[in-house]
Amino acid sequence: MNQQSTAEHALLGAPHQYLTPLTRPSLEEAQSWCRELTRLHYENFHVASMFVPPHARRHFDSIYSYCRVADDLGDEVDDPLVAMRLLDAWGSMLDECYDTPERSMHPVFVALRETIVACELPRQLFHDLLIAFRMDQVKTEYETWQELLDYSHYSANPVGRLVLLVCGYREESIALLSDKICTALQLANFWQDVVEDKERGRRYIPAEWMDRFHIDEGQIEGRIFTPEFGAMIRDLVTRTRAMLAEGGEITRHVDRDLAVTLNLFRKGGDAILSGIAAQEYDVLRGRPVVSKSKKVSLLIGSLFEKLRSRISW
Template sequence: MSETTATQYALVGAPLEYLTPLERPTLAEAQAWCRELATTHYENFHVATFFLPAKVRPHFESIYAYCRVADDLGDEVEDRGVATRLLNSWGSMLEECYDAPERSMHPVFVALHETIRECDPPRQLFLDLLHAFRMDQYKTEYESWEELLEYSHYSANPVGRLVLWVCGYTDETRALMSDKVCTALQLANFWQDVVEDKERGRRYIPAESMLRFGVEEGQIEGRVFTPEFRGMMQELVVRTRAMLIEGGEISLHVDKELKVVLDLFRKGGEAILNGIARQDFDVLRGRPVVSKARKVGLLMEALAGKVRAGMTS
């Protein structure tokens, strides 16, 4: 094995739980690994997959595992040079998963190949996600709304398109509606995490919005809330909500089972935006959260939708 391949398989410098095993796992072992990652790292994803047919859940879990590991390689590794190297290795392992799957050793790619074999999702969607994680290594501020949309094209939209693809929807019309929902969800998370992102050295509020409303850079770090800041955040939330509603039309064009899942995520995004509005758009005083009562309400609505659709668990 060459030095490059050895480094690729070892993922030297990655979090320990993501290191490649010395022996290739079976498909069942690999899928169990992905399921464990999905159910322990992101509760909302685990809940959402409950409403899907059992036959597609492993595909969702393998896609999530790919995204989760890649995200952590870029975000949890402090040295940006090391993070970039790890992301490049992850990309090489993806290419191998498509071109020479029998050589894949990491559980993510052993499991993901089954998704590729059964559903044939476009390779570029996975590569686009990696491009976003690489962008995070060098781009920490955004100048315009258009730049945010471009970033979301790589960071968020591929996930929605992959979800549609494994459910049998491969047309561009539905994909474009999905893009709007995914971008809006990404933006809602940005507006929710303004202070936390600033502490990580990142600013997703567009500089053009700050300039137009007269908001200074230091107000975020200093948590100085002003009427101008309020006006800026209100405009950003209004634009994001409009995008979320427009893209939400996709629920009218998918089967009832997938509609429940898409509605759940869309309503979760709306709940974030509503939480920001309830704080009078003051995201500097604390992170707006979705209350437990609202989360329970969303789940009850989803369960009711599942019953109405005559689904089986």
């Protein structure tokens, strides 16, 4: 099988928009593909990239596109065996991007190669994300808080570390603060999506917390809210908010532009937790959301903060 047909069939079974093209795109075409994918998925990572220096945005787009496609290969494919095969193929394409980049055919890896070289990004961070997506195929329940931290080590923390590397920060002490923010964001999403995750056959509330507050597994499926359930979620939210605050110290160790971006991430997570609290911790009656007005407020606040950072007196 020749190089083109190998690439073409590597993602057989993936969502159509992610199939490898028959011809290798140019760097400009690949970067345009990643930019469009990022634009179409209006999420925190894309919004935050608006606040980084223009020369770094293409790197954010390529990293985001790698994460977005990998996430969808794991989550948008019904058969776990097919999802595992697709994730393995994505990992092989990542190794190809590092070892024989001239053979890369997918626009993500054509664009990502430039980012990898320019920012000296280690491949393990990209592979760590795939570990998390593979875990999602086989592990559906979590027993302890530590298990959630271990999962977040792979699912969330690599993204923050990649952002720091793109922005020129390689100190481990700063990366550890980033880990706290990223892990807390992951946990906030878990507490926000309790019902949705249960409908997909997953439970991220650790069993040790359910035992401590005398919560029965059937309460989540039956959406049976009790004072004990509310107390459990309040405890998890409090612990997560403290982690966010601890990670917020990172803004004292980076430049003002990056601090604005990281603050936007942190405030977004804090807004999710506040939304949960506003529902009196009843995440079973509906998914707590950050209102559009709140999102706009966060964006405007970040824009003003960025403008202030540009003014010197």
